[in-house]
Amino acid sequence: MQRAHLEWPFFEAHHRKLAQELQAWAAQNLAPHHLQDVDEPLRDGVSSMHQVDETCRKLVRALGEAGWTRYAVGGRDYGGVFESIDTRAVCLIRETLAYHQGLADFAFAMQGLGSGAITLHGTPEQKARYLSQVAQGHLIPAFALSEPEAGSDVGAMTTEARPEGHTYVLNGQKTWISNGGIADFYVVFARAPGSQGSRGISAFVVEADAPGLKIAQRLEVMAPHPLATLHFENCRIARSQLLGTEGQGFKIAMQTLDIFRTSVAAAALGFARRALDEALHRATHRKMFGQTLADFQLTQARLAQMATQVDAAALLTYRAAWLRDQGRQVTQEAAMAKLFATENAQQVIDAALQLWGGLGVTRGQVVESLYREIRALRIYEGASEVQQLIIARELLKAYRTEGVTA
Ligand SMILES: Cc1cc2nc3c(=O)[nH]c(=O)nc-3n(C[C@H](O)[C@H](O)[C@H](O)COP(=O)(O)OP(=O)(O)OC[C@H]3O[C@@H](n4cnc5c(N)ncnc54)[C@H](O)[C@@H]3O)c2cc1C
Numbered sequence: 096m097q098r099a100h101l102e103w104p105f106f107e108a109h110h111r112k113l114a115q116e117l118q119a120w121a122a123q124n125l126a127p128h129h130l131q132d133v134d135e136p137l138r139d140g141v142s143s144m145h146q147v148d149e150t151c152r153k154l155v156r157a158l159g160e161a162g163w164t165r166y167a168v169g170g171r172d173y174g175g176v177f178e179s180i181d182t183r184a185v186c187l188i189r190e191t192l193a194y195h196q197g198l199a200d201f202a203f204a205m206q207g208l209g210s211g212a213i214t215l216h217g218t219p220e221q222k223a224r225y226l227s228q229v230a231q232g233h234l235i236p237a238f239a240l241s242e243p244e245a246g247s248d249v250g251a252m253t254t255e256a257r258p259e260g261h262t263y264v265l266n267g268q269k270t271w272i273s274n275g276g277i278a279d280f281y282v283v284f285a286r287a288p289g290s291q292g293s294r295g296i297s298a299f300v301v302e303a304d305a306p307g308l309k310i311a312q313r314l315e316v317m318a319p320h321p322l323a324t325l326h327f328e329n330c331r332i333a334r335s336q337l338l339g340t341e342g343q344g345f346k347i348a349m350q351t352l353d354i355f356r357t358s359v360a361a362a363a364l365g366f367a368r369r370a371l372d373e374a375l376h377r378a379t380h381r382k383m384f385g386q387t388l389a390d391f392q393l394t395q396a397r398l399a400q401m402a403t404q405v406d407a408a409a410l411l412t413y414r415a416a417w418l419r420d421q422g423r424q425v426t427q428e429a430a431m432a433k434l435f436a437t438e439n440a441q442q443v444i445d446a447a448l449q450l451w452g453g454l455g456v457t458r459g460q461v462v463e464s465l466y467r468e469i470r471a472l473r474i475y476e477g478a479s480e481v482q483q484l485i486i487a488r489e490l491l492k493a494y495r496t497e498g499v500t501a
Contacts, residue, residue, distance in 0.1 A: 101114055106183060144313050148276060151321055155202050164232045167207035168229055175230060197468040205236065206229055208236075209236025212238070212350075215347065215351060234279040239283045250291075252267075254266070256286065263331070265285055265331075270325075275323025276310050276323045279302065280301060299337055299338065308325060356433050357419065360433045363437040371401050371402060407439070414428060415432040438479055
């Protein structure tokens, strides 16, 4: 894995040290992409899910013991490495883990996404109860926003939270919930009865054993990881489980996604970088027509294109991460990073697979696994079309107020 980009001015000495240490740890501790022990049992339903769950739990523990999950939470008093989440550190971790193993990246990312709302809006009591344990890999969190009829259109959610005495009573359904089925707690977004759109939504911490919360269905996807539909049926939780204040939920969800959107770009970058390395390896070793695949100019053009896409994605990703760490609002930059890095990683991986020929589509090959891993990143945490709308909105807003784009 090339580390030349660590020389870029976006990073500080501690970032470079982190990336090098994690690279060494990942090479030693993670089963490579094609040997993830979840691959093979994918074909037989129940046992495959069980194995994915177990692998995920093990990964969270291992990431916790090694100290990496401490970067996923903010607040030194609660186990975090820094007072607030350092976006560049999170991005470097995701890039490195994704390079080695998709499920390890997923496990790390979810420790952050699932607990992000608590880092941002938790009371000291909530932080003490949940964050320290998430930081150590002892508790697994989840982020439950999407519903069957409310994916991109978050404001269409119908899950209700009815205040009743010292409690809230939740009714409704959430779906596509990563870590669903293995999470110890869920940050759940639900609306006040009678409210509409983004108004009236609040965020709650619901522990997995809360009465009335049921895993309704486990979902199997092309790159296996724990995913489920949740049902809430008169699920009663204490008032103290509210995050922030009533009605703040939409803002809390968007702020949480804002932290992690750039890191999705970083994960895509890790997958793309791995694909480029795999392509270089195959092209320089595959003999044909009396030379190697890499000797053909058509191959060289393809490799040049891939390398340029990877570097451009890295520049956009770490620009957004660096700006965010300077305290700047990065709505547009994060959207550009996610859009470009995920769309281009898909192309880079496809090109790598093409260079591998028939072997590329064979189960057990790294490029085949990358091909499946990358797809969902163009959909979750805001599909590419949603990112395009965000970029255009910001662009037009700036043009209308300032009359210039640069
Ligand atoms: C693997 C995976 C993990 C996930 N994990 C979580 C999780 O942990 N927690 C959670 O809450 N959710 C999670 N999700 C849900 C995810 O956030 C939604 O899938 C996503 O927001 C899109 O919603 P949808 O699937 O309902 O698609 P829809 O909203 O139905 O959109 C379908 C397609 O329409 C297009 N589109 C969307 N908006 C526009 C527009 N304005 N103009 C033109 N085209 C548009 C896009 O191409 C989009 O893919 C996960 C999803 C996946 C696939």
